[in-house]
Amino acid sequence: MSLDFININNTLDAKNKPEDGSALKELKRYGLDKVESLSKQAGKIGGKIKGLFSGALSVFKKKTELIPGTVPELVDVDNRIEQEDDKVLVDDIVVCSEMDLYTKLDYLLYKLKKGDNLNGEDIREKITKLTRGTDFSSNELLDGQEVAREIKKKSVDLVEDGFKIRTENYLLDKFNGSKKEAKKFVEDRFKNTYEHNPPHFKLIEKKDEKGELSLELISDDFITGASTFSDLEEKKGVDMEIGDIDKDVIKEKQFLNAEKASESLAVDRGTLTEQLVSAMEVDSNGKVDQADWYEVGGMSANEALEMLRQVLNRRVERERFGKKTKKWIEDSINIFKPASDETFAEYIERRFMKGDRLPSIYNDVINVVKIFNKIQNRNNNNEKEIVDRQMIGEMPAEKVFDILSLNKKVAESSGIKFILLDCRRKINPIKGESLKKYFYRLTAYNRGCLRKDGTVDEEKLRNNSDFESTVQLLIDIIPPMNRRILFKDDVEHYNPHKTKSNGSKSSVHDLGLRNKGLIKKINKQYTRPS
Amino acid sequence: MNENVFDNLVDELLVGVDLDGMSAKAKGKLFEEVMDNLYYRIILKSIELVDGSKKDNLISDLQNVKDDANAVISILQEYIPNMEDVIVQVMGEYKEELNKKYGV
Numbered sequence: 001m002s003l004d005f006i007n008i009n010n011t012l013d014a015k016n017k018p019e020d021g022s023a024l025k026e027l028k029r030y031g032l033d034k035v036e037s038l039s040k041q042a043g044k045i046g047g048k049i050k051g052l053f054s055g056a057l058s059v060f061k062k063k064t065e066l067i068p069g070t071v072p073e074l075v076d077v078d079n080r081i082e083q084e085d086d087k088v089l090v091d092d093i094v095v096c097s098e099m100d101l102y103t104k105l106d107y108l109l110y111k112l113k114k115g116d117n118l119n120g121e122d123i124r125e126k127i128t129k130l131t132r133g134t135d136f137s138s139n140e141l142l143d144g145q146e147v148a149r150e151i152k153k154k155s156v157d158l159v160e161d162g163f164k165i166r167t168e169n170y171l172l173d174k175f176n177g178s179k180k181e182a183k184k185f186v187e188d189r190f191k192n193t194y195e196h197n198p199p200h201f202k203l204i205e206k207k208d209e210k211g212e213l214s215l216e217l218i219s220d221d222f223i224t225g226a227s228t229f230s231d232l233e234e235k236k237g238v239d240m241e242i243g244d245i246d247k248d249v250i251k252e253k254q255f256l257n258a259e260k261a262s263e264s265l266a267v268d269r270g271t272l273t274e275q276l277v278s279a280m281e282v283d284s285n286g287k288v289d290q291a292d293w294y295e296v297g298g299m300s301a302n303e304a305l306e307m308l309r310q311v312l313n314r315r316v317e318r319e320r321f322g323k324k325t326k327k328w329i330e331d332s333i334n335i336f337k338p339a340s341d342e343t344f345a346e347y348i349e350r351r352f353m354k355g356d357r358l359p360s361i362y363n364d365v366i367n368v369v370k371i372f373n374k375i376q377n378r379n380n381n382n383e384k385e386i387v388d389r390q391m392i393g394e395m396p397a398e399k400v401f402d403i404l405s406l407n408k409k410v411a412e413s414s415g416i417k418f419i420l421l422d423c424r425r426k427i428n429p430i431k432g433e434s435l436k437k438y439f440y441r442l443t444a445y446n447r448g449c450l451r452k453d454g455t456v457d458e459e460k461l462r463n464n465s466d467f468e469s470t471v472q473l474l475i476d477i478i479p480p481m482n483r484r485i486l487f488k489d490d491v492e493h494y495n496p497h498k499t500k501s502n503g504s505k506s507s508v509h510d511l512g513l514r515n516k517g518l519i520k521k522i523n524k525q526y527t528r529p530s
Numbered sequence: 531m532n533e534n535v536f537d538n539l540v541d542e543l544l545v546g547v548d549l550d551g552m553s554a555k556a557k558g559k560l561f562e563e564v565m566d567n568l569y570y571r572i573i574l575k576s577i578e579l580v581d582g583s584k585k586d587n588l589i590s591d592l593q594n595v596k597d598d599a600n601a602v603i604s605i606l607q608e609y610i611p612n613m614e615d616v617i618v619q620v621m622g623e624y625k626e627e628l629n630k631k632y633g634v
Contacts, residue, residue, distance in 0.1 A: 023570035030577060030589045035596040038569035039562040042536045049603045054535045056617035057542060060625075 301338030301347035309333055430454065540564045543625050547632040564628070569599070571620045576606045579616065584609060 027033055038045075309329070332338070338347040427450065429438045441456055449457045540561050549557055573592065580588050588609045595601035607613045 023567050023574055026574050027570055031593055032573065032589070032596055035570065035573065035592075035602070036599065037562070037566040038536065038599050039565045041599045042565070044600070045536070046600050049600055050535045052603065052607070052614055053539060053617060056614045056621065057535060057539050059614065059618045060621045061542060 300340075301342045302340065305329065305332050305338065427454065536565055537561070539568065539621070543568065543621065543628055544632075547628065564624075568620065568624055571624060572617055573602065573606065575616055575620050576610055576613070580609050 024033060024035070027035060332347075427441060433441075441450060441454070451457055543564055544560075549560075552560070577585060577588060577592075588605065591605045591608075592602060595605060603613070606616075610616055
């Protein structure tokens with residue numbers, strides 16, 4: 001037996017709605033007046049049943065959150081269903097309980113743009129398939145860049161365009177007949193969605209069995225951020241990858257594959273969301289790893305804010321943030337926009353320097369990103385990292401120090417010796433100097449190869465040891481979570497050519513590394529000077 | 531999250547309802563009442579949705595397990611594959627009624 005919403009809705013009979021408290025009496029008609037109440041059994045309910053109710057609750061919440069302050073749309077919309085194909089098109093989308101308004105509109109525009117002549121049944125089926133069991137708060141990213149552009153372009157006319165008349169009615173109902181308000185709502189909605197959070201897709205090049213080139217739009221990973229079509233066009237070197245293919249063809253390919261991409265993305269998001277929830281439970285102890293902070297700081301600010309936005313969209317996770325933090329994030333997204341190439345550390349510092357003081361943001365952000373990192377790693381079988389491993393070495397040392405020194409809590413809760421500040425006591429970073437270069441100079445300092453003016457005596461250092469390559473190598477190959485060793489004195493004192501007091505040579509084991517694979521890798525790559 | 535799902539359901543249905551003036555006892559009673567009514571309504575709606583001879587079978591099955599909510603919901607699921615939708619639907623209707631009743 002198959003029941004869809006139309007069946008359910010048509011079966012509803014307003015006259016038969018039970019009065020509050022009289023539902024049990026109604027059941028008497030069926031000989032079920034002595035059904036044991038749920039409240040007396042709530043503690044005995046099995047996980048499967050709870051899961052069912054939990055799922056329903058999520059959907060319900062989503063619906064009530066659609067427009068803050070409104071009651072669920074179900075009853076209103078149900079009464080407007082019409083069975084004529086051309087009219088049911090919009091209504092079917094609107095009535096689908098598992099999508100929010102924006103997704104429905106996005107999807108509708110996508111279908112119309114694509115020229116599909118689908119009837120309501122087809123669309124409902126596709127939407128249901130796309131959204132079943134997923135995190136609906138993120139579903140506004142279902143469509144590709146081309147669709148996003150189209151929506152942005154058309155959003156202004158959304159309530160005036162001919163075929164969207166029913167959408168207009170829907171919106172007008174929501175805004176008590178105010179066309180101006182409805183229009184503003186749509187404009188703001190899409191502006192916020194697509195200006196700050198471009199769809200998470202990227203174009204990849206593929207060759208088929210015959211060696212012919214094809215392009216496919218795939219969903220980007222969960223948090224790395226969007227590599228949108230326009231990004232690809234702008235980035236140097238991308239043209240080399242995509243060759244001389246007609247841009248229109250690329251666009252078309254991108255567009256045609258958007259549905260496929262959204263399907264896979266929808267599934268991924270659903271899985272990831274579940275994991276996020278469980279990860280949250282585990283990682284809510286407030287402990288912050290210093291290494292995590294470096295990863296966060298090195299991330300793109302836009303990327304970090306996108307993650308936070310996603311978390312804020314979920315009620316459960318949102319409650320983990322303080323009021324000020326929420327405001328900070330919202331302002332970050334809506335008002336104080338980060339530059340496209342700005343790291344999160346730079347962004348936070350910039351705001352901090354302008355008097356925007358909110359130290360607790362660090363912990364909140366780190367915890368969130370830490371969780372995302374874990375999820376990310378888990379889902380990619382550790383094959384991919386969120387942050388370029390070089391990133392940490394390229395971060396300005398001064399900024400890293402400042403941020404850390406500003407946030408004592410991070411340092412204290414890290415459980416890691418706060419060596420960086422000790423380092424600073426030895427030599428200060430030069431303005432703009434990268435962490436990698438700073439470590440190089442610090443090494444020189446420790447080896448007595450740093451001149452009084454702060455520059456490195458290259459020749460002396462070269463003759464003394466090969467620290468440059470060692471430090472560089474460590475930065476390059478050590479996984480983020482093991483980077484903490486960089487902050488141990490051991491690194492600075494590591495010298496493969498040094499004879500220890502017991503007569504043996506120093507080895508990478510002196511670094512305190514426990515990872516045999518890593519040691520092997522270091523030994524393999526490290527070339528002793530002849 | 532599943533542990534308190536029924537409490538959460540009731541919380542959600544009572545969003546906006548001013549409970550400040552109520553005693554703890556009265557609140558507890560209201561929560562139980564809402565939870566139970568939601569449950570009864572879900573059963574009722576499910577029966578209404580099933581038609582023909584299947585309805586008689588469903589009622590008969592429910593009569594046999596009416597003391598066990600686990601069994602009741604499982605049976606409803608057998609007859610109505612998309613029970614989640616039904617629950618959402620019932621919640622929507624019930625919420626609207628509660629809103630009217632409590633002036634939300």
